[in-house]
Amino acid sequence: MKKRTKILTAICASAALIAAGAYAGTAYYYSRHFYNNTKINGLDCSGKTAEQVKERLEGQISSYRLKIVTQDGSEESLTASQVGLSYADDRAVDKVLKEQDALLWIFQQTKKKDHTLKLPSSYSVEKVRTAAESLSCM
Numbered sequence: 001m002k003k004r005t006k007i008l009t010a011i012c013a014s015a016a017l018i019a020a021g022a023y024a025g026t027a028y029y030y031s032r033h034f035y036n037n038t039k040i041n042g043l044d045c046s047g048k049t050a051e052q053v054k055e056r057l058e059g060q061i062s063s064y065r066l067k068i069v070t071q072d073g074s075e076e077s078l079t080a081s082q083v084g085l086s087y088a089d090d091r092a093v094d095k096v097l098k099e100q101d102a103l104l105w106i107f108q109q110t111k112k113k114d115h116t117l118k119l120p121s122s123y124s125v126e127k128v129r130t131a132a133e134s135l136s137c138m
Contacts, residue, residue, distance in 0.1 A: 031102035084124030
């Protein structure tokens with residue numbers, strides 16, 4: 001084999017190895033992060049880990065406010081902290097991440113993925129009772 005052919009073969013093999021390594025590295029990234037254009041319950045999850053998404057969902061639940069309008073038109077409200085409302089992780093977010101095939105990441109870059117999950121939550125019956133009794137309309 002000529003020297004020029006050997007050099008060209010080495011360059012092509014090196015380029016192929018670099019491309020394969022980059023593809024594999026990106027696949028590894030997407031095994032732990034959501035694809036671009038992924039939404040869960042309207043929340044943009046692109047490039048986020050399951051833990052980051054769960055923290056944001058927890059934040060949505062913890063900022064929940066129930067507005068009560070009385071018969072005379074006055075308004076009162078109960079907050080998530082008043083009733084002990086909190087996110088109860090049922091691993092549904094982890095399941096969505098696990099179901100995406102990280103090896104096919106290159107074909108998923110422009111596809112929109114919208115997921116709707118039931119957000120499990122828990123609350124304190126005693127705190128609800130106490131909060132309801134503190135309302136002036138009660």
